[in-house]
Amino acid sequence: MITGEELRICKVFECLDAAERDRLATKAADIYVRPDEYLIREGETPHFFVLLEGKLKLSKEVLGRERFFDEIKYATGDFFGEVPILLGTSSLASLKAVTWCRVARFDLQQFQELIRDSEKCSAVIMQAMNERLGRVQRHAMETPAARVLVVGSQYDTDCRDIRTFLAMNRIPYEWLDRDNEADRIPSCMPKDVDGPAVVIDHAFWVPQPPTVRKVAQALGLRTHPTKPMYDVVIVGGGPAGLAAAVYGASEGLCVLLIERNAAGGQAGTSTRIENYLGFPNGVSGDELSEKALRQATRFGAEMVLTRTVVNVEAMTVANGGHGYCVELDGGDRVQTRTVILATGVDWRRLEAPGVEDLLGKGVLYGAARTESQTVIGKDVFIVGGGNSAGQAAMYFTNYARSVTMLVRGPKVEFTMSQYLVDQLSQKCNVSIETNTVVVEAEGEGHLESLTTQAKGEEPQTRKADALFVMIGADANTSWLPKGIERDERGYICTGRDVVDLPGWDSRRRTPFLLETNLPGFFCAGDVRHESIKRVSSGVGEGSMAIAFVHQYLALDDHARLKAS
């Protein structure tokens, strides 16, 4: 236990009399940290600390990488933590032990008592805070705004894929539009390149032609599995897959998550999720996904990005194994004892002349946040009347000159939550046209106009700069083994829906709630037959699937032990 006398080592406590120091000492937590262990990580709830023994170093995440500030070290007698507490933010930096450390940790309430009850203590703390804020300001000015420079054209689909990938992975980048900002293109850029070009950290040109995977590799993101065998392979990094990764890794399973694009899935493209528990002011899909990804990584889940799972094969004694073999595009294979399929859904295609030809050239499925810059001052159309279309409309009203929602049904209230209908009604640059369908998209090289038709009226052609299609989604499960049970729309059947299928009677158990007709092959989230298509239910199912994986593995271990 910490004594008042020990606290005297710190300037803040020198100002107090012995009795007051003793009183505060009894309230401080006595923390020991070994070398290389974190005392606190950036983003955590802040505390006020006094270093009683040892040395600590400070680090901060800068453009996706941890950077240590060698010039800032804390030694015996130093105090810290007051800046985020007084600004009301989470911890602004991480502190890692260089040597064994002993630290006195005060909670918010004790810290407030300290500055309220002693003017002298308060003055010492405020002076330190001013100095540190100056340092924060200098750091903000010295930090480059982006790690990646992308040079390309607005309507080049490869360039758009790279920009979308960077944005979805929350990697800050600068984009130079080759057609409109030619004078800003760095002179060192190879002259013969007319497709996209990408530079990392102002130094490294991604080999031509740059692809999403090459960019991911250049940024140090993992694109290949590292082990030959896992307890569970999760396919898909949306809310369901991320929740499974967090719960699986935190409960000691050896977890691999494979995601073809970026962590977050559909939820990652949402501008504001307002119905997820614990976020009274809503949370952007970006923020939720980033936090979930960090959480999963921190627990030790292995995440492989930019890889698509193209096949899952059941291993048998005949083909030399047990569990499943998961095949990635490009040929990598990994073995796993169980699989959680969390591949969600893909946008339904809009059947109208011109739409397919202008895809990526003004016509887009979904509405990535990256598009905000491309619609500034433009006339934007959104097809669809669901919540995702409503959120996109709300978002683009802050950038576009006009946003027109084209809704096939008679009333948007039938398909959209009332809170979004209310928010849209407050915006002056949005209009909703019901009973209306897209007849044709037209343009030379990119979208220029759109022909629509309202029920009982003549078709109408209007100037259009962008068309975002958000007319619902379908499960894409055609790549899965034929033997897996799906409904007529491709959604995967689980639990009660597969209990009567051949095989279960001989296994002497019924399938777990989220288990498919293949034992040890689970399914969670939007891709599951009759699941509730929400972030919270995806998260719930992902975490539940892990509980079933544990139960399955226990049964499997038992059966193998009996057999041996």
Ligand SMILES: Cc1cc2nc3c(=O)[nH]c(=O)nc-3n(C[C@H](O)[C@H](O)[C@H](O)COP(=O)(O)OP(=O)(O)OC[C@H]3O[C@@H](n4cnc5c(N)ncnc54)[C@H](O)[C@@H]3O)c2cc1C
């Ligand atoms: C714009 C928008 C706004 C929304 N807003 C809300 C909201 O406010 N509140 C709410 O509750 N819900 C909202 N939703 C719905 C919610 O986002 C989904 O229900 C949820 O994301 C489903 O999670 P999931 O993990 O099952 O699937 P998804 O989020 O679809 O994630 C599936 C992931 O699997 C990956 N994948 C697919 N196939 C493969 C493969 N073969 N190999 C590797 N990876 C693969 C995909 O790239 C994707 O990242 C919104 C949806 C959209 C599109």
